[in-house]
Amino acid sequence: MNAIKKPLMDFSLSGQIPFLIFRKLPNMKKLLTALIFSLFTFLQAYAQVDYFFPGESFDPAIPSPEEFLGYPIGDWHTRYDLIVKYYEKLDAVSDLAQLQTIGYTHEHRPKIILTIASASNMANLEAIRQKQLQLADPSKPKPDVSSMPSIIHQGYGVHGNEPSSAEAAMLTAYWLLASQSDLAKNLRANAVVHFDPTVNPDGRDRHSLWANSNKGFPPVADPMDREHNEAWPGGRTNHYWFDLNRDWLPLAHPESQVKIAWYHQWYPNVTTDFHEMGTNSTYFFEPTKPYGSENPVVPRKNYDDINPRFAKYFAKYMDEIGSLYWTKEVFDNSYPGYGSTYPDIHGGLGLVFETASSRGHLQASQRGDISFAFTIRNHVVNSLATMEAALDNREYMHNYLREFFESAVSEGSKDPAKNYVFGDPYDASRNQLFIQFLRDHQIKVYENSSDLTVGGQSFKKGKSWVVPTAQPQYRMVRTMFEYVKEFADSVFYDASAWTMAASYGVPFASAPGAKPGTEVLNSSMPTYEFPEGNAYAYLIDWSDYFAPKMLHDLQQAGIHVELINRDFSSQTQDGRVDFARGTLMIPMGFQKLKKEDVQKHLKELAAKNSQKVYKVTTGLNVSGIDLGSNLVGAVQEPKVIMIVGPGISSYEAGEIWHLMDTKVGMPITKVNSDMFNRVNLFDYNTLIMPSGSYSSLSESSVSHIKDWVNRGGTIISMKSASLWLNQKEITKEAPVELERKPEPKELPFETRRDFEGAKEVGGSIYMARLDLSHPIAYGYRRETIPVYRNTNLFIQPSKDKYLTPIRYTANPYLGGYISKDNLEKLKQSASVLISPTGGGRVIHFFDSPNFRGAWYGTNKLFLNAIFFGNQMD
Incomplete structure (x- = not known):
């Protein structure tokens, strides 16, 4: 490309030339070899520094990345x-650098932050x-910002296979x-x-291994080459194949949890977010x-002032190196x-940058070969x-943070x-979990001081909580509780709805008359006293979020568990x-383990999973079916296999x-x-x-x-x-058909793009009705x-009226675009339906019950399909 400044030499062999030339020469040549190697290394480092920072001088006491790594940046x-x-190393050689580990990834890679500042600022970092x-706290006097350093x-590198940013x-x-x-x-x-x-260390290493393992000598620019086409699931995502650039809100992963905790310790004035896009693109800011x-x-x-103010600096720097760029399009x-x-909702400026990607070390594009460097x-x-830009606008950004x-x-x-x-009276x-989530985002939560009935819903004192709108995190409060229905555009890069109270499935409502009580500073999982003495059976309510985990742990401990399929009432400790259908029963007369071992395991697991265990001394219930009814049966222990790989949605x-x-x-x-x-x-x-092509x-x-x-x-x-299952005649369900409008x-x-994109369902929230x-x-x-x-997939309800x-x-639309x-199709379609197939069944999910690890409210629908699937048809 014309925009690329040519390096002084071709260093693709990364310092190997002297060895190749002199490896067969006599010992007297060793000194010459060493001298040439040293000169070569010097020129190599100089060429690299000059390419990235032309004409600058550097403190020789600080090693460059090339000197430390032993290869030019961009070679690997x-x-x-x-x-x-x-x-x-930077931390070790300079008092102006300080490295800290703030946490660890799923694969136990450290999450680090390197801080650089002057000696005086380092000495006063905590102040x-x-x-x-x-x-950032309006309840405290505003400090003098004239001498406050810019934060x-x-x-860099939230997507592991967008690797240039971590090198940068x-x-x-x-x-x-x-x-x-x-x-x-x-x-x-x-x-x-x-x-x-690197925001996503696990994904980065997955991609780095791929790119380095498939590198050619010389590099292959052909986009069809294996190097430029990763194996499924690719390095974009983290260990669990999640896109961490969506997780600053849900906080489903340790990478984001520690990052947000760190963020709220500093409230930076400016936060960058560096990415890559298609090879034939240029650069976006x-x-x-x-x-x-x-x-x-x-x-x-x-949007109207700060972003344009900073954009002038990006344009100036890109103009100086002759790189093409664009703004104000596509990116969400x-x-x-x-x-x-997220930083924009916290008084700072968040900035996304996207560069054309080499997806490897060298790749052909419409403008020529793009190198990693x-x-x-x-x-x-x-x-x-x-x-x-941040330095020039230091006081301006500090004043904006306060404002x-x-x-x-x-x-x-x-x-x-x-x-x-908010509050669910049955699921402590x-x-x-929701209280802790709100507190993680620094939202103030209070006890509800009195019983309330608002919006047709009852909220009891002791089982509900209040979030005032008059607080510094008001804009995050809106993010958690508001449904957004009005949009300036109908095409979305990602989700168009994110009401987190809905994702947690807790009943909630606006309550102008609520009187907040004591502030809740920390969440604490419930604890219960285990009932002592002999029992005919033990009962566990299935309403709690961690009841499925309790069931799995019981089965792993070798404890026989049964499922009660009707409502009933029992005399307990x-x-x-009153118990609802779905209650678990541990009958003491049908256990392979000794009674004392069952009780010991049950007590330990109940404490571990925060579950209340009820003891009954008779199988004769106060009302409803008895514990030995034909409507009570053993819970099948799940043996689960999932198809993954090419064509399947890794998300x-x-x-x-x-x-x-x-x-x-x-x-x-x-x-x-x-x-x-x-x-x-038959082993499962x-x-x-999951969604995808089979x-x-x-x-x-x-x-x-x-x-x-x-x-x-x-x-x-x-x-x-489900479409594939229909194609293979394993099921026979039908799509919703509307009369075509011209x-x-x-x-x-x-x-x-706008006309066709408006037909997509951009990730939105609806009200469903449960049987x-x-x-x-x-x-x-x-x-x-x-x-x-x-998804735009709309399937008719089952022809079987029970399934x-x-x-x-009737009016399901809550928020999003x-x-x-499509809304008319949705009203006529199923959210979940069951297709009997011989002696088995297919349980179809047309919504996303586990979306981004955040939809706690619908997780149990999916878990019920796993634990009770054989009883659903």
Whole structure:
């Protein structure tokens, strides 16, 4: 490309030339070899530094990344452990650098932050932090911002297979610490810069291994080459195949949990978020698409003034190196869980950057071959531009931070809602999970001081909580409790709805008359006293979120568990208690273990899982069926296999894997689709099929699935997998058909994206109605529940009037974008339906019960399908 400044030499052999030339020469040549090698290494490092930072001088006491790693940046994809080691080296050689570990990933890689500032600022780092927190707290006097350093947070590499940013993180940290330029000196004196070199270390190493293992010598630019086409699931996602650039809001993963905890310790003025896009693109920086991609709670000043103010710096830096760029298109800034949006809702400026990707070391594009080094340089110059812009606007951004939180309290005090009240009277664990979630986002939560009835819902004192709107995190309160229905655009890059109170499935309502009681500073899972003495049986209510985990643990301990399929009342240690269908029973007369061992395990597991255990001394109930009824039966122990691999949605498969690992503790077998022909399904009783294409399955595999399900197996089918089952005549369900409305016969070519995109369901929330008598709904006490949908697949309810246990209500639309035609289809379609197949069944999910690890309210629908699937038809 013309924009690429040619290096002084071709260093593709990374220092190996002297060895190749002199390896066969006599010993007297060793000195010459060493001298030439040293010269070569010097020229190599010089060429690299000059390419990224032309004309600058550096402190020789600070090693460059090339000197430390032993190869030029861009020659290899640097492993995460080496990035950490390089930052450790900077920490060791300079008093101006400080490294801290803030947590660990799923695969136990450290999450690190490197802080760089002047010696005086380093000596007063805690005082600087406290002053920044004071600035963000309207209840405290505003500090003098004239001498406060700018707080800059440089974030890189949330997508593991967008690797250029992490390399840029090393170069930028080196430049800030070692450069002798006036700008670097000014930054060190007047800013505190925090570097997070890789938001997603696990995904990065997955991709780095792929790229390095498939690198050619010389590199192969052909996009069809294996190097540029990762194996499923690719390195974009984390260990559980989640996109961490969506997790700043849900906080489903340790990477995000520790990051958000750190963020609220600093409230940076500016936060960067570096990415890659298609190879034939150029470079993108904010502003994003005006109005159409903006978050509804972010002040207009952020979009109308601050973003354009910073954009001038990015343009200047890109102009200097001749790189092409664009702004104000496509990229979304609406979803609060982005790394570039969350800071906008906290008084800072979040900035997304996207560079054309080499997806390897060299790849052909419409403008010529793009090298890895070129993509890195684009991010380096914008890292520097961000710091210069933040420095020049230091006082302005500090004043904005204060203004942001002051206006939040002011706007919140005028909000007609005044308060939101929430609480599920039957699920103590889920209440506490939601309280902890709100507290993690620094939202103030209070006890509800009196019984309330609002919006047709009752909220009892002691089992409900109040969130006032008049608080500094008012805009996050809106994010948690508001349904958004009005949009400037109808095309969404991602989700168009994110009401987190709905995702947790807790009853909630605006409550202007609520009176907040004592503030809740920490959540605590419920504890219960275990009933002592002899028992005829023990009972466990299925309503609590962790009841499925309790069931799994009981089965693993060898304890026989039965399921009661009707409502009943029993005399317990607490007197008469009414139990709902789905209650678990541990009959003491049918256990292989000794009575004292059953009691010991039961007591330990109840404490571990925060479950209340009821003791009964007779099988004769006060009302309803008795404990020996034919409507009581053994719970089948699940043996679960899930198809994964090419063509299958890694996001959806990862959500299921994550749910089973982290919320149930149940191992499930994940088998690649190209290995499925080796599977004996009769070793399992449940087959999970995430959304995707199953065209790679052979006809013999299809026959095996048909035979297995006909003999009693349970298939849990997610969305588009149901189409494949229909195609293979394993099920026979029908799509919703509406009378076609005439479309315009012609439209301008440039409108195609908006016109066609408006037909998509951009991730939105609807109210569904449960058949509480069906096993899919066990554990639920209310007939309605919010569900999340992100598919255009609309299937008619079952022809069997008993087998559509979850339908949409007459007016189901709660929040997010949906077209009128799609909403009409939705009203006529099923959310969950059951297809009997011989002696087995297929349980179809057309919504997303496990979406992003955040939909606690609908997780149990999916878990019921696993534990009680054989009773659902």
